Amino acid sequence: MSESLNPNLQPEIVRNESGEHIVLSTDNLEPLHTPVVNAPIIQVRLLMKTYRTGEVDVHALNGIDLDVPRGQFLAIVGTSGSGKSTLFNILGGLAPPTSGTVKINGRDLAMMNSTERTDLRKRTVGFVFQKYNLLPTLTARQNIQIVRDIAGRPLDFDDQFKEVLEMLGIARRMDHKPRALSGGEQQRVAIARAIVNGPAILLADEPTGNLDTKNSDIVLTLLRDLNKRLGQTILMITHNPEAAAYADRTIQMRDGKIVG
Numbered sequence: 686m687s688e689s690l691n692p693n694l695q696p697e698i699v700r701n702e703s704g705e706h707i708v709l710s711t712d713n714l715e716p717l718h719t720p721v722v723n724a725p726i727i728q729v730r731l732l733m734k735t736y737r738t739g740e741v742d743v744h745a746l747n748g749i750d751l752d753v754p755r756g757q758f759l760a761i762v763g764t765s766g767s768g769k770s771t772l773f774n775i776l777g778g779l780a781p782p783t784s785g786t787v788k789i790n791g792r793d794l795a796m797m798n799s800t801e802r803t804d805l806r807k808r809t810v811g812f813v814f815q816k817y818n819l820l821p822t823l824t825a826r827q828n829i830q831i832v833r834d835i836a837g838r839p840l841d842f843d844d845q846f847k848e849v850l851e852m853l854g855i856a857r858r859m860d861h862k863p864r865a866l867s868g869g870e871q872q873r874v875a876i877a878r879a880i881v882n883g884p885a886i887l888l889a890d891e892p893t894g895n896l897d898t899k900n901s902d903i904v905l906t907l908l909r910d911l912n913k914r915l916g917q918t919i920l921m922i923t924h925n926p927e928a929a930a931y932a933d934r935t936i937q938m939r940d941g942k943i944v945g
């Protein structure tokens with residue numbers, strides 16, 4: 686197992702000397718918001734994904750090259766069917782490419798065994814989806830805690846996570862089940878769940894797709910705060926140019942390629 690996946694070196698949300706919460710990265714145990722001039726945290730080369738449906742090949746990704754520097758907030762826009770979700774799934778280790786390479790933290794996904802890929806999904810990458818995907822029978826607190834329990838690192842909410850919950854504006858909603866929360870609150874619980882293991886990368890697929898303008902603004906502002914204050918690298922898929930405006934950089938996809 687590589688150093689970056691050593692459980693003793695996994696990213697943590699900790700306090701610095703000024704009492705601020707910061708994220709420590711896996712590979713150098715430096716705060717992620719300290720500029721790191723070496724390799725991009727995500728490096729994609731000549732990525733192809735072809736789906737075969739009957740006799741027809743669909744080239745969902747058609748030669749993607751992409752570098753994402755550590756700590757960047759990147760928006761991925763593009764028309765329906767342009768390959769955004771396919772790219773998202775491959776970057777998160779949820780699906781294999783047909784060819785090409787993806788390196789996360791300098792490690793080639795294709796060279797990882799299934800345990801290492803599971804570790805990647807549990808510790809290095811956090812996911813936020815359009816439909817929140819909270820477990821309906823659990824409270825907000827339990828929805829967040831379960832992720833830490835699975836990783837074998839039970840969470841002390843008060844000590845370790847309270848300020849993050851305050852920042853997300855959901856500290857007083859922790860004992861409610863999802864049905865008692867608004868869509869915006871559910872998405873903020875989903876964001877808390879996605880970052881509770883201190884992942885270096887947050888992948889968000891249409892995180893505001895089900896929200897009204899007011900709640901969209903709240904969620905997007907929070908993502909930007911996470912990026913600026915905690916140094917989280919964020920990749921966000923969106924159809925909405927106003928949402929993309931919250932990011933540092935926007936790439937546009939068309940027909941499985943990056944076109945701008």
Ligand SMILES: Nc1ncnc2c1ncn2[C@@H]1O[C@H](COP(=O)(O)OP(=O)(O)OP(=O)(O)O)[C@@H](O)[C@H]1O
Nearest residue numbers: 736738743745763764765766767768769770771772
């Ligand atoms: N499992 C699959 N089998 C066959 N074709 C697929 C599969 N998944 C995606 N595709 C095709 O691959 C192409 C890219 O799809 P993808 O879902 O990545 O696009 P997208 O940009 O995320 O679209 P949307 O914005 O509508 O979610 C589309 O033509 C789609 O029909």
